[in-house]
Amino acid sequence: MYVYDDFDQRIINERVAQFQDQMNRYLDGKIPEEEFLPLRLQNGIYVQRYAPMLRIAVPYGMLNSQQLRKMAEIARDYDRGYAHFSTRQNLQYNWPKLEECPEILGKLAEVQMHAVQTSGNCIRNTTTDEYAGVIAEELVDPRPYCEIIRQWSTFHPEFAFLPRKFKIAVNSVEGADRAATRMHDVGIQIIRNDAGELGYRVYAGGGLGRTPILSSVVREFLPEEDLLTYLDAIIRVYNQFGRRDNKYKARIKILVKALGVERFSELVEAEWEHLKDGDGKLPSEELERIKSHFTEPDYLALEADPSTYTDALASDKAFARWVERNVRAHKKPGYAVATFALKQKGTAPGDVTDSQIFAFADLADKYSFGEARSTHQQNLVLADVEQAKLYALWQEAKALGLATPTLGLLTDMICCPGGDFCALANAKSLPIAEALQNEFDDLDYLHDLGDIDLNISGCMNACGHHHIGNIGILGVDKKGEEFYQVSLGGASGEDAAVGKILGPSFARNRMAEIIRTILDVYVDQRIDGESFIETFRRIGMDAFKAAVYPAKDSQAKA
């Protein structure tokens, strides 16, 4: 993991001091509300329905146990004993006191954490594959590039007031995209060219929100050392020409679409001509310096699938089930990557209590070299666990309520905070998640359904990624009442797609039944081992429509 040097630490400390000063001036009435807004946003503070929320950056999802403990401490001392992992791999506090936020940021700085640019119209936290560095399929570890981007984007003097927020994702696996790269303003795919040199395919103009768009290729191959100058060029073009008259048309996706990707690329290339041979080009020493922070931990030479492990699998069905869903192969023999779902019945997806975080930090120390990761599906990962110790780990995690064997299954939903917390919501989203969790609590049924992404957003801002859920649920307002629109066929990953609307929306109390009907169609129609999305792609929307809106309804209307 990256470890701050004196420079990094000083920058973060100075940031805390700056924000403390801004807060003091605000509380003294010297900064009006409207001008304090971007300042607090750039320090992660939103003011929401009931209280301010504080969003802490977890750069590309990496956490060590010391940081986890600090987060737990803050949840205990400054919040109501819990915190929320977001779909940006970040951590959110829902109930901090506004005036205490600088103090919280000071505590975070002690463990090399911050809330820099987690909100506001600036470059946000860069995200990547939650399995970075531990899987055999990846080309190289993407995290050094994320860290390079983090440093470059932190208080970038030119890009602090962009037309709209700006998100970058990095992926280093061909054929799988756990970072939803093409849904980002800029997507960086790490590749090798024909000569075997390392570099990137650069995408721009993706995004969710009101107008979901997959990004387009701006450059097929960019050499490794040119990462930052090229990003400077893209964002400089965006900063000058992105729309500022309408916040719903201000994302880079709209600019790329309006200009056409060819013209946009021409502008970027012309800008880059001026920048590419300047001091912003990454020297190989800097690449090496950053990469040296992401070396392998001291792995033991182990045999794969030791008998202690295979015996436990054979004798304990519940353990085997958890392994089947939540554990994946590690690049080193005898190790495994384990995911802990933060999707317990009765709590909001992504929520964890302070004591769960404390305990999880202990598990990280005991089983995984003191490191953990957060994922954009709002789960936690221990990435370097010995297979021989998985059984013991599972038992401990189970006692903490963190071992539901449901990764990737229906109940492993993504859900935004919705109307319970968010002032922009059209409808509540958490009660839908809860209703579905209650309706579908039969593990055999869930496992039989297999992989399926169900995503819920409380409004078209799409924080819950409903567009790219195989089943998407969107809260809509119908004459002041909360209704829910269902879309099908969305997907993230390599074959990313935006879902299509099934038809008229439903009242909240019908949602469980509607989802059940949709699942019945799938179960009925699937052929050998097809996943939900595969069946959907084969049979199309009509079969689902027919089941959900039976003919008599439409006759009644006609």
Next chain:
Amino acid sequence: MTQIILDKQIANDEWTLVADDAPLSSNKEVINFSRWAAAEGADKDALVTKRDAGTLGIQLNAGDTADLLANESQGFALINVEFPKFADGRGYSAARLLRERFGYTGQLRAVGDVLFDQLFFMMRCGFNAMAMRADQDLDLAVKGFETFSAPYQADVNDTRPLFRRRS
């Protein structure tokens, strides 16, 4: 006389912005870029003469990108870059381009919705002057330049990113 910040000090503003249809005198005056761009023939000659005498400044307003002025910028004694709203960040790119690409070395001034918490960014992007919004406290403002002692990026004042300064 109105006061501005010039080279991190409080200073008197010697310049006046004139309306597009107002006649020009021999005083230090600033015109909008659109007036400069539209001028032809004798009008343009008069502006060029005034510019060369060091008494004509030009103002880039919202939406005027730096490349419209490009190397022509070099002759002016003053360029204003307007920030119509503090959240409108186009002026930062304009300033960097004027300084770094188009070789502008005269006074580069941020005008409009210019507030304390932008000063550090502005300085880094090459502004050496700021006409702050009327309600801002200038004595406080001149302290706004020291927020970060060693930022990550290159900027107009130091072309080396931190990774070329670290050791």
